[in-house]
Amino acid sequence: MTKSTEPELWITEEHQGTVRLSFKVAQSLFSQKSSYQQVDVVETRGHGNMLLNDGVVMLCERDEFVYHEMIAHVPLFVHPSPRRVLIIGGGDGGTAREVLRHQGIEQVVMVEIDAMVVDACRRHLPSVSRALDDPRLELRIEDGVRYAAETDRRFDLVIVDSTDPVGPAAPLFNRDFYRNVARILEDDGILITQAESAHYDRELQKPMFGDQRGIFPRLHLYLYSNLTYPGGLWCFGFASKKYCPVKDFDPGRVDEAGIKTRYYNPGVHYGAFMLPNFVAEELAGVLDPIPGLSAK
């Protein structure tokens, strides 16, 4: 029900020229152009505050927990003892927030290219950005591709929490970058990548995972549901030098950790790797097979 006294403001994202997703807006909270992109935060009606980069919805308060829990807890509960994590992108702070909830984490290096995203989220998305002040977090405003090429540090987990592969994030989707990530990962390290839509982006996923093949012995895809991304069903890539995300996952560790989550749990973890046939078959050549499940 719309009050007739309220102006009808909507923000609309168009995807591939065939589908549009619109959210009702109460007011604009932030709107500036950085060296890299247009950054907006709007207050919506019904979805909380919402971040958009170049007009593409990045997250909203209503369901950001889904994306951030799934990008962080899946690898952190597969790796038996993660201590050092590199986040490339993730300027809103939500991924860092979830990573830092794990007791064993000693250091998180977050390399975000665009200071304006961080500033906008600190001001208008505090429930997402609050972990940016954690003393275990080292925030670096610089190019993540260069950082991965040049750093001498080593990590148990690298998370590429990026926008779509156009504009500033494009160099995060190629073989040179993945080679550098493999170099800075420990021998049992894990790489998680934002891997776009399960319905709309197969032609992007094939070369993306093709570029990771040969570099990582295990290559998998897992699914989560995003309220504000076109089509709803979206993907993360799971690349590992050693661990299988299903066989090497110990659900008991989730209970022991005592981290209160709103989307993630052991059943969701297992289920996320069970790809529908239309996804699995089209990526059969670039992903590794995953073990089946049974009732406990």
Next chain:
Amino acid sequence: MTKSTEPELWITEEHQGTVRLSFKVAQSLFSQKSSYQQVDVVETRGHGNMLLNDGVVMLCERDEFVYHEMIAHVPLFVHPSPRRVLIIGGGDGGTAREVLRHQGIEQVVMVEIDAMVVDACRRHLPSVSRALDDPRLELRIEDGVRYAAETDRRFDLVIVDSTDPVGPAAPLFNRDFYRNVARILEDDGILITQAESAHYDRELQKPMFGDQRGIFPRLHLYLYSNLTYPGGLWCFGFASKKYCPVKDFDPGRVDEAGIKTRYYNPGVHYGAFMLPNFVAEELAGVLDPIPGLSAK
């Protein structure tokens, strides 16, 4: 990329006043008002032909397989020997199509209230409606609520393939109807219900499953992803007099059946019942607990 010579036609569905989903349209194929609702079929750009009832997207050719495989194969692979199935609604024919792919099915009774939906889909969605001519199908154009109250037949499976609980489908969401369904189900029968959005419709799901409680000893929810429904993550209800959809599911039967599916498989079946915490916790009082999973 939009050709400048092409008119910009879009069809837009608004949900709860806060979100809109729009699809690019090439042309209208069917647009008439029945005694029950406005029925439209449009040819879209990118999503195939699309059915809308009262302006709400019902299905499109691009992803209708997800909905229809998940509403049909989940119960048909839990019940050990389903032979007689009642579909209430489902006028497009997609649910009947998937049910009839199971060799053991002897009869499907489909009770659709609106002949115009059937006619529109026969003409403009033949890949969905093609099973409507199967000799095992008895198509009845009448009120499903009255049919469930009055029939003397008994079924192994009842599928409520309905629109949202407003207009003609409203009486399908209440206790009297569920009692009648229980009456016409065999002692080991299963009821599947269209159960709306996992994100937007909790306040509808609580009374809906509340009304089923006490009538069915086992009450569960399972999830699937719909490309054209707001929020993407949608639900079916699984109510049973006897079977647990996880413990009593034998994945070997799926392989034996040899039915080629595009979304459904044993892993997807298990994963669909693994509810995210925000869903499970809010429905803890009305759903039964589900067993956990382990890697095979």
